[in-house]
Amino acid sequence: MAAIAILGYGTVGSGVYEVLNTNTDSINKKALNPITIKYVLDLRDFPGDPVESILTHDFEDIISDDEVEVVVEVMGGIEPAYTFVKRSILKGKSVCTSNKALVAKHGAELLRLAKENNVNFLFEASVGGGIPIIRPIVRSITSDKIEEITGILNGTTNYMLTKMSEENLEYDDVLKDAQAKGYAERNPAADVEGHDTCRKIAILASLATEKQVNFEEIYTEGITNITKTDIDYVKKIDKVIKLVATASFDNGNVWARVCPLILEKDNPLSGVNGVFNAIKLTGNMLGEVMFYGQGAGKLPTAAAVVSDIVEAVRHKNINIGVHWSEEVQPLTNIDSVDVKKLVRVSYDDKAAAVSAVKHTFGDVEIIDGVADGEFAFITGVNTEANVNEKINNLLNSDSIEDILSTIRVELR
Amino acid sequence: MAAIAILGYGTVGSGVYEVLNTNTDSINKKALNPITIKYVLDLRDFPGDPVESILTHDFEDIISDDEVEVVVEVMGGIEPAYTFVKRSILKGKSVCTSNKALVAKHGAELLRLAKENNVNFLFEASVGGGIPIIRPIVRSITSDKIEEITGILNGTTNYMLTKMSEENLEYDDVLKDAQAKGYAERNPAADVEGHDTCRKIAILASLATEKQVNFEEIYTEGITNITKTDIDYVKKIDKVIKLVATASFDNGNVWARVCPLILEKDNPLSGVNGVFNAIKLTGNMLGEVMFYGQGAGKLPTAAAVVSDIVEAVRHKNINIGVHWSEEVQPLTNIDSVDVKKLVRVSYDDKAAAVSAVKHTFGDVEIIDGVADGEFAFITGVNTEANVNEKINNLLNSDSIEDILSTIRVELR
Numbered sequence: 108m109a110a111i112a113i114l115g116y117g118t119v120g121s122g123v124y125e126v127l128n129t130n131t132d133s134i135n136k137k138a139l140n141p142i143t144i145k146y147v148l149d150l151r152d153f154p155g156d157p158v159e160s161i162l163t164h165d166f167e168d169i170i171s172d173d174e175v176e177v178v179v180e181v182m183g184g185i186e187p188a189y190t191f192v193k194r195s196i197l198k199g200k201s202v203c204t205s206n207k208a209l210v211a212k213h214g215a216e217l218l219r220l221a222k223e224n225n226v227n228f229l230f231e232a233s234v235g236g237g238i239p240i241i242r243p244i245v246r247s248i249t250s251d252k253i254e255e256i257t258g259i260l261n262g263t264t265n266y267m268l269t270k271m272s273e274e275n276l277e278y279d280d281v282l283k284d285a286q287a288k289g290y291a292e293r294n295p296a297a298d299v300e301g302h303d304t305c306r307k308i309a310i311l312a313s314l315a316t317e318k319q320v321n322f323e324e325i326y327t328e329g330i331t332n333i334t335k336t337d338i339d340y341v342k343k344i345d346k347v348i349k350l351v352a353t354a355s356f357d358n359g360n361v362w363a364r365v366c367p368l369i370l371e372k373d374n375p376l377s378g379v380n381g382v383f384n385a386i387k388l389t390g391n392m393l394g395e396v397m398f399y400g401q402g403a404g405k406l407p408t409a410a411a412v413v414s415d416i417v418e419a420v421r422h423k424n425i426n427i428g429v430h431w432s433e434e435v436q437p438l439t440n441i442d443s444v445d446v447k448k449l450v451r452v453s454y455d456d457k458a459a460a461v462s463a464v465k466h467t468f469g470d471v472e473i474i475d476g477v478a479d480g481e482f483a484f485i486t487g488v489n490t491e492a493n494v495n496e497k498i499n500n501l502l503n504s505d506s507i508e509d510i511l512s513t514i515r516v517e518l519r
Numbered sequence: 520m521a522a523i524a525i526l527g528y529g530t531v532g533s534g535v536y537e538v539l540n541t542n543t544d545s546i547n548k549k550a551l552n553p554i555t556i557k558y559v560l561d562l563r564d565f566p567g568d569p570v571e572s573i574l575t576h577d578f579e580d581i582i583s584d585d586e587v588e589v590v591v592e593v594m595g596g597i598e599p600a601y602t603f604v605k606r607s608i609l610k611g612k613s614v615c616t617s618n619k620a621l622v623a624k625h626g627a628e629l630l631r632l633a634k635e636n637n638v639n640f641l642f643e644a645s646v647g648g649g650i651p652i653i654r655p656i657v658r659s660i661t662s663d664k665i666e667e668i669t670g671i672l673n674g675t676t677n678y679m680l681t682k683m684s685e686e687n688l689e690y691d692d693v694l695k696d697a698q699a700k701g702y703a704e705r706n707p708a709a710d711v712e713g714h715d716t717c718r719k720i721a722i723l724a725s726l727a728t729e730k731q732v733n734f735e736e737i738y739t740e741g742i743t744n745i746t747k748t749d750i751d752y753v754k755k756i757d758k759v760i761k762l763v764a765t766a767s768f769d770n771g772n773v774w775a776r777v778c779p780l781i782l783e784k785d786n787p788l789s790g791v792n793g794v795f796n797a798i799k800l801t802g803n804m805l806g807e808v809m810f811y812g813q814g815a816g817k818l819p820t821a822a823a824v825v826s827d828i829v830e831a832v833r834h835k836n837i838n839i840g841v842h843w844s845e846e847v848q849p850l851t852n853i854d855s856v857d858v859k860k861l862v863r864v865s866y867d868d869k870a871a872a873v874s875a876v877k878h879t880f881g882d883v884e885i886i887d888g889v890a891d892g893e894f895a896f897i898t899g900v901n902t903e904a905n906v907n908e909k910i911n912n913l914l915n916s917d918s919i920e921d922i923l924s925t926i927r928v929e930l931r
Binding site for chain 2: 373391414430
């Protein structure tokens with residue numbers, strides 16, 4: 108019998124309870140030992156709920172019970188999650204978590220402590236919800252050097268961009284719809300400003316470099332400035348816009364970025380719609396592989412947590428080596444990374460504006476007919492800094508009224 | 520130092536050598552022990568090749584060398600591969616293989632022998648080439664009951680169908696092109712008749728049921744009968760045709776099938792083009808997840824083999840439990856499985872033919888204008904046996920000349 112404790116009985120915590128109680132027999136067979144939920148920790152009471160008899164408000168009940176082998180942290184946030192997880196590991200308990208903020212910030216330390224204490228710190232659910240991605244990187248893609256990780260890592264923003272594209276809606280309208288459906292929170296900043304995606308790519312980049320990639324250093328731009336007109340241009344050029352996280356590993360030159368990106372339709376990420384997520388890895392030997400599935404939601408996320416519980420129970424007192432040291436991985440500033448951008452300009456005099464654009468950017472194709480008093484074009488490939496400087500220079504032309512938007516376009 | 524031997528220095532074998540010699544440092548770090556290729560077995564000589572000094576023609580050199588921890592079987596075919604693999608396991612050596620025929624036929628026995636001898640039998644590369652799929656099923660999707668596995672498992676046929684669709688070509692022309700490009704063999708039967716796909720879905724279905732799914736019992740239909748006109752109909756109804764392997768696990772009711780299938784465009788498999796493969800799993804908790812990548816090719820396949828070598832070296836004398844018993848899993852005959860089909864009929868009298876179709880199938884939509892003297896329609900959903908019987912009954916109508924083709928259509 109392997110006793111576990113669940114910290115937090117919210118969406119994911121109740122999902123973990125449900126998964127364990129639905130697929131009990133097959134899970135126990137795979138864990139090689141029957142799993143028993145001995146405690147559920149929550150500040151709230153749940154009268155009449157099946158967990159009522161195992162509910163505790165006091166973490167000390169759990170930490171002091173030597174029978175508890177695995178602690179499942181699904182509370183979210185840094186504190187008290189960090190303290191509870193650290194104390195659990197130091198007491199010789201394995202920890203499974205879905206908490207991306209905790210993993211991005213303290214993953215390296217918690218992995219080291221787990222190793223020192225001969226237990227495991229597992230976090231499959233922290234990226235990509237139900238999509239197996241952490242274990243494939245750590246256990247399957249072991250013969251490759253990962254050259255790039257790129258993905259759609261946030262279901263809320265992908266739902267919103269998909270709906271804006273498919274139904275010709277403005278940002279504010281789809282945000283309200285996403286909030287009404289429960290896909291976006293009342294305060295949507297963590298999703299729409301890209302912070303959630305940023306932490307997830309930081310975790311993946313840390314696993315790829317085996318060092319600490321600090322999420323605070325990753326350039327992050329959300330979808331709050333994307334308008335229906337932007338999307339009309341994207342559709343006019345037969346491409347697709349997604350909020351894309353990228354981490355690139357070119358020997359010592361590592362950079363990472365979260366931003367809206369215009370994709371070619373034959374990029375497999377371009378077909379990932381609605382609340383789905385996908386992560387594409389490029390290895391120097393195996394080429395491109397992509398993992399696709401539900402990136403959030405109660406049961407998919409809980410299923411990933413429970414697969415970690417199975418792994419933890421199977422590996423009692425056997426540390427599964429995961430290489431992610433506390434040494435900080437320096438990141439190259441994205442100013443020196445090559446990009447091209449779709450640029451929308453408004454004009455006073457169209458012919459003169461076109462001429463100004465071609466003077467600065469060469470003979471680029473002018474994309475017009477989408478909205479009055481403006482046109483767009485795609486710059487050539489140059490560093491972020493150079494492209495931005497050239498775009499700003501356009502404002503020196505009297506014929507150009509304003510730069511309406513700039514959106515990065517996938518490089519091939 | 521972990522010594523390995525590679526059996527077979529063909530495409531995959533030379534790829535394994537190349538992967539190990541390209542990413543040596545990172546592989547050795549992940550294996551926790553430096554890997555040395557001590558032998559390469561091949562009947563041929565390779566004068567001047569770097570393997571010349573470690574080449575042997577005699578398997579006895581390998582089996583009798585106790586230093587060899589891992590035997591890498593990349594010869595293909597059942598014999599002598601089966602004998603070599605079995606003897607290696609019985610001598611306490613782990614085996615990694617890319618050989619789908621061997622795994623489909625003898626996987627259960629070889630896993631049992633590996634367990635009895637405290638070694639490992641690993642076969643990540645046998646399905647999906649470089650795509651991590653075996654380890655994710657065995658180690659990641661452990662909290663779910665798998666309800667369905669469906670996938671595009673053969674790059675040759677997917678390349679051919681993609682090219683027929685995109686360039687309006689006939690089957691014979693794309694086959695010649697695929698042969699010229701090295702994607703199809705001189706004798707293409709194993710690919711185009713679906714046998715390769717059949718063995719792969721048998722392996723996946725065996726892992727899902729944890730019993731022996733015999734490939735001989737899986738209904739298998741290749742792409743040899745698919746014509747340009749069939750594809751014109753598929754395009755006319757805005758769908759996509761793929762050679763799809765399906766295995767369905769509905770409690771006791773297990774069935775499997777390989778056949779051309781018309782997919783909706785929002786099915787993520789529909790966007791898998793060219794030589795790429797993808798495998799979609801549906802779990803009762805996590806919903807749909809899909810794994811996408813290069814399903815064949817020297818380096819992708821070799822990368823998967825080397826990831827198994829890493830796993831084998833890390834788990835010296837520790838059997839990684841994989842549940843796949845020799846007990847045969849009975850399969851439900853697909854005659855009782857629900858389907859719908861696109862049916863092409865040629866007619867003497869169109870109005871009478873349409874009337875005959877509607878008499879038999881109800882008010883189905885008639886798809887015409889694709890080719891002279893014929894039209895198509897999609898049947899309602901019924902069992903395979905009932906749909907086939909109704910289709911045959913159409914021939915009783917004098918107005919219907921012939922049934923030109925029938926192709927299954929994805930159910931929703």
